[in-house]
Amino acid sequence: MSTKLAVPAPQDLSQEVAEWIEAFDEVIVAEGPEQGAELLQALRQRAREAGVSMPVETATPYLNTIPKHEEVPYPGDRALEDRNEALIRWNAMAMVHGQNKKDAGIGGHIATYSSLATLLEVGFNHCFHASYGNQPGDFIYFQGHASPGVYARAYLEGRFDDDRLLHFRHELRGKPGLSSYPHPWLMPDFWRFPTVSMGIGPLNAVYQARFMRYLENRKLIEKTPRKVWAFVGDGETDEVDTLGAIGLASREKLDNLIFVINCNLQRLDGPVRGNKRIIDELEGIFRGANWNVLKVIWGGDWDKLFERDHTGLLLKRMEECVDGDYQAFKAKGGAYLRKEFFGKYPELLALVKDMSDEQLADLHRGGHDPAKIYNAYKRAMEHTGGPTVILAKTVKGYGLGTTQARNASHQEKKLTDEGLTAFVKKFNIPLPEEAAKDAKPWRPAQDSPEIVYLQERRKALGGYLPQRTVPPTTFKAPDLSYFAEWTGGSKGREVSTTMGFVSILRHLLKDPAIGKLIVPIVPDEGRTFGLESAIRQVGIYASEGQKYQPHDVDMLLYYREELDGQILEEGITEAGSMASFTAAGCGYANYRIPTVPFYMYYSMFGFQRVGDMIWAFADARGKGFLMGGTAGRTTMLGEGLQHQDGHSHVLSSTVPTCVSYDPAYVYEMAVILQDGLRRMYQEGEDCFYYITMYNEDYAMPELPEAGREAIVEGIVRGIYKFKAAAKGKPTAQLFGSGPILNEVVRAQGILAEKYGVQADVWSVTSYNELRRDALAAERWNRLHPTEPERQPYLLKALGGAKGPIVAASDYMKVQPDSLAPWLSSRLVALGTDGFGRSDNRQHLRAHFEVNAESVVAATLSKLARDGKFDAKKAQAAFAELAVDPERDDPARQ
Ligand SMILES: Cc1ncc(C[n+]2csc(CCOP(=O)(O)OP(=O)(O)O)c2C)c(N)n1
Ligand SMILES: [Mg+2]
Numbered sequence: 001m002s003t004k005l006a007v008p009a010p011q012d013l014s015q016e017v018a019e020w021i022e023a024f025d026e027v028i029v030a031e032g033p034e035q036g037a038e039l040l041q042a043l044r045q046r047a048r049e050a051g052v053s054m055p056v057e058t059a060t061p062y063l064n065t066i067p068k069h070e071e072v073p074y075p076g077d078r079a080l081e082d083r084n085e086a087l088i089r090w091n092a093m094a095m096v097h098g099q100n101k102k103d104a105g106i107g108g109h110i111a112t113y114s115s116l117a118t119l120l121e122v123g124f125n126h127c128f129h130a131s132y133g134n135q136p137g138d139f140i141y142f143q144g145h146a147s148p149g150v151y152a153r154a155y156l157e158g159r160f161d162d163d164r165l166l167h168f169r170h171e172l173r174g175k176p177g178l179s180s181y182p183h184p185w186l187m188p189d190f191w192r193f194p195t196v197s198m199g200i201g202p203l204n205a206v207y208q209a210r211f212m213r214y215l216e217n218r219k220l221i222e223k224t225p226r227k228v229w230a231f232v233g234d235g236e237t238d239e240v241d242t243l244g245a246i247g248l249a250s251r252e253k254l255d256n257l258i259f260v261i262n263c264n265l266q267r268l269d270g271p272v273r274g275n276k277r278i279i280d281e282l283e284g285i286f287r288g289a290n291w292n293v294l295k296v297i298w299g300g301d302w303d304k305l306f307e308r309d310h311t312g313l314l315l316k317r318m319e320e321c322v323d324g325d326y327q328a329f330k331a332k333g334g335a336y337l338r339k340e341f342f343g344k345y346p347e348l349l350a351l352v353k354d355m356s357d358e359q360l361a362d363l364h365r366g367g368h369d370p371a372k373i374y375n376a377y378k379r380a381m382e383h384t385g386g387p388t389v390i391l392a393k394t395v396k397g398y399g400l401g402t403t404q405a406r407n408a409s410h411q412e413k414k415l416t417d418e419g420l421t422a423f424v425k426k427f428n429i430p431l432p433e434e435a436a437k438d439a440k441p442w443r444p445a446q447d448s449p450e451i452v453y454l455q456e457r458r459k460a461l462g463g464y465l466p467q468r469t470v471p472p473t474t475f476k477a478p479d480l481s482y483f484a485e486w487t488g489g490s491k492g493r494e495v496s497t498t499m500g501f502v503s504i505l506r507h508l509l510k511d512p513a514i515g516k517l518i519v520p521i522v523p524d525e526g527r528t529f530g531l532e533s534a535i536r537q538v539g540i541y542a543s544e545g546q547k548y549q550p551h552d553v554d555m556l557l558y559y560r561e562e563l564d565g566q567i568l569e570e571g572i573t574e575a576g577s578m579a580s581f582t583a584a585g586c587g588y589a590n591y592r593i594p595t596v597p598f599y600m601y602y603s604m605f606g607f608q609r610v611g612d613m614i615w616a617f618a619d620a621r622g623k624g625f626l627m628g629g630t631a632g633r634t635t636m637l638g639e640g641l642q643h644q645d646g647h648s649h650v651l652s653s654t655v656p657t658c659v660s661y662d663p664a665y666v667y668e669m670a671v672i673l674q675d676g677l678r679r680m681y682q683e684g685e686d687c688f689y690y691i692t693m694y695n696e697d698y699a700m701p702e703l704p705e706a707g708r709e710a711i712v713e714g715i716v717r718g719i720y721k722f723k724a725a726a727k728g729k730p731t732a733q734l735f736g737s738g739p740i741l742n743e744v745v746r747a748q749g750i751l752a753e754k755y756g757v758q759a760d761v762w763s764v765t766s767y768n769e770l771r772r773d774a775l776a777a778e779r780w781n782r783l784h785p786t787e788p789e790r791q792p793y794l795l796k797a798l799g800g801a802k803g804p805i806v807a808a809s810d811y812m813k814v815q816p817d818s819l820a821p822w823l824s825s826r827l828v829a830l831g832t833d834g835f836g837r838s839d840n841r842q843h844l845r846a847h848f849e850v851n852a853e854s855v856v857a858a859t860l861s862k863l864a865r866d867g868k869f870d871a872k873k874a875q876a877a878f879a880e881l882a883v884d885p886e887r888d889d890p891a892r893q
Helices: 014-031 033-049 078-102 111-126 144-156 200-217 240-244 246-251 278-288 300-308 313-320 323-332 334-340 346-351 357-361 370-382 407-411 417-426 433-438 449-460 480-487 497-510 532-538 574-585 607-619 648-652 666-682 708-717 740-755 767-783 793-798 841-848 852-865 871-880
Strands: 139-141 228-233 257-263 292-296 388-393 518-522 596-602 625-629 658-661 688-692 719-723 732-736 759-764 805-808 828-830
Touching: 014 033, 078 111, 078 144, 078 417, 078 449, 111 144, 111 228, 111 257, 111 370, 111 407, 111 449, 139 200, 200 228, 200 240, 200 246, 200 257, 200 574, 200 607, 240 574, 257 278, 257 370, 278 292, 278 388, 292 370, 300 313, 313 346, 323 334, 334 357, 370 388, 417 433, 480 497, 480 666, 497 518, 497 532, 497 666, 518 574, 574 596, 574 607, 607 648, 607 688, 648 658, 648 688, 648 767, 658 666, 658 767, 666 688, 666 708, 708 719, 708 767, 708 793, 719 740, 719 793, 732 740, 732 852, 740 759, 740 805, 740 852, 740 871, 767 793, 805 852, 828 852, 841 852, 852 871
Parallel strands: 139 228, 228 257, 257 388, 292 388, 518 596, 596 625, 625 688, 658 688, 732 759, 732 805, 805 828
Antiparallel strands: 719 759
8 A cells, every 4th residue: 555645735825925026126226227236146155055056057048138228229211221231241252143143062151141241241331440540450350251242232232343253162263253252362452261161250359359468468459349240140150260269258358249149040951940040059158258248039029919918928938938849830820820820829820910911021030130239239248247149049041032041052053933932022122124034133223312321321330341451561581680599509508499499589579679579379388398597588468467476476487477478378288379470471461460470389289189279260361480399209299199299291291381391400490580580560461370390309410611601592482401421422312300300410420330322312392392493493394395494493502412212210201201292202201100109218219110120120121122232231230229120110100
């Protein structure tokens, strides 16, 4: 027999709740909302003390953050703005539609911009400033695949003609085209920020806003009300990059930063959160990170329904629905909405009984209501003390008929004839019939009222956007004599190229002309690279100064944080550091100040980890120095598989504007840095440098006086003879890079002393540059068969040097192999293919077969194959050199 547990009957608290609410209302009416908040806070505190636990509230009701009664009237001419927006929508859609009609598969997107149009138009008409004094205005990170809309607006503004529009995604037809997405590399007068790799835009925007403050606090630019606006897709928020730095934005109180998240509830394949509501989720995340969150969910036509709903059922019903439902409501039309949404409660059905299905279908979401958007933008611009995110609910494919809010809408490129006609009708577009039928670009005359209005608005806001201009360069790079201390060698003192670099950096920081422009960046690796003295010298940037007494203040090299500190110590974030590098590396265009960033990091965590950001940096025409520290698979000892980099130079070769170097000695480093400053900042070349630096200490030779010019040219172009054979004619040529050059020099000695083989030693500072030069010469020769052949620099430098080439470096074999096509005999490549290991340099170099002994063995073996050395002797030499011919290939272990 079972006994039922006595469960206390649930108490009806409704009377009590009503009394509490009444009392609370009285406080608000009599004392104001602040007192209301205080009361609640006190109650929460009391509850905590009494042990009453309550769930943390991360989301507020599914309503607009700004209540109707707090809204200000819309400042613009709605009729004219609607007309222009409709025309922009038309031209954006026509551009994609038309291009796919004439060139099937050329692609483009129509659904994204259709959801974003009003959000952008309110900004263009009322918020986006194009200039502040002599500085560029607001920075806008556009959703990349909404670019047709941005082009269409520029067309209406008269910045592009019909022909330009007709060259959307046709960039190779002998006329200026329009790039698929925002690419400053392709449209350098127009786009500033590459954004289409999801997540990169918002991350870069956060660090851009921070860098703006950095420049202001260091008094390099004036403080202005300039904003960084980042338009972000709701699907894009799944990228870790999108949300990864939002904590930094609030910590740094970046009230110059505004995120607008276009919550059309969809991404490419389907709903972003079919079973939940993305807006609630994002609200919680951003509120938790201390952002000012403004939700723009419902348009003005819903306000009327809210006013008439005294039951609270409308909000209740809204909060019962998930995004999958909301998507269906927009995809399936008014009758469906009536049945499935309002139909759940008779009271709600009654609320809309006087509305037609069409009117129901037309009930707007907040992100399509200019007044709601404007109010949110205004609040965001006026907000102080932290960043703002606007969560705007929109419809993907808004107004595109059967394409609207469909899972497949992202991929739609074309409309049917009926779709085109319906589009014209829906947006009331005053379009000549011919243009409508053929989906042709069309704009009214420049003196028509709508265009006059459009121009006036932009004039009032300082000009057109987006727009990228670069001031003429006035930068004067120091010449090589300025670096005499470092080209003079270390006088026997054992140092690393990293130490050499840091002391050059400190010297540059002291320079009265360019010192202030230097921006050192580190992701929590300052000590690894010996930056302590630089920290003492110029301080770490801290937007709040140093509020504490550092424990090491008595020490000479204490941890010094300053409001005008110069070093960006980013903490453990290579992505964040790369974003800072991007902001600083584009300072010459975006702030008209040629800031020179030096980003120092573990070379393993650069191209391998943030490669796509580096690609975007190149697209943005970024300049500066990426300094890959603790480089090399064998020089970086002890750390093993995850830390030892033997491939970043392979990856850096893939970025067209990246000039990479793998110097062995400090004088090479000095020559490269000098040349980099000259090329990028004095000559204005749009490229950037990747330089590996190592932590192995050895005596640094000096840049020889004899033949100095040729050596300097060789360093810059990628190769020069470092040490000729001691006597007689060389029968082999040895290439070395980075610290492995020392192994190669040692091999030269062993070969001569033990085996009577004379060899020259060459320092190869850049396989990538040598290959690019050779490819260019080869291409020219291919295209000019009647002209005398051009010789690649590599062959010019080698000058017919005799004998096989054995090349060794701390990087993969593919590097020297990349020169093979231009060499008369097969080059022998030694390199560090395979996974790293934890051991010391001696063992690592033996393991990867890049030590002096392996170089000797490889040279003898090659000479034997070529019939220039006795094969048996070569085989016997292996034992003397402790090279085991039967051991497993390190590349496969
Ligand atoms: C890193 C990266 N991954 C994938 C893509 C391909 N892609 C382009 S747009 C898109 C969907 C975007 O959805 P959302 O961010 O919600 O933007 P919406 O178009 O809905 O406004 C995807 C997956 C990309 N551009 N970048
Ligand atoms: Mg989306």
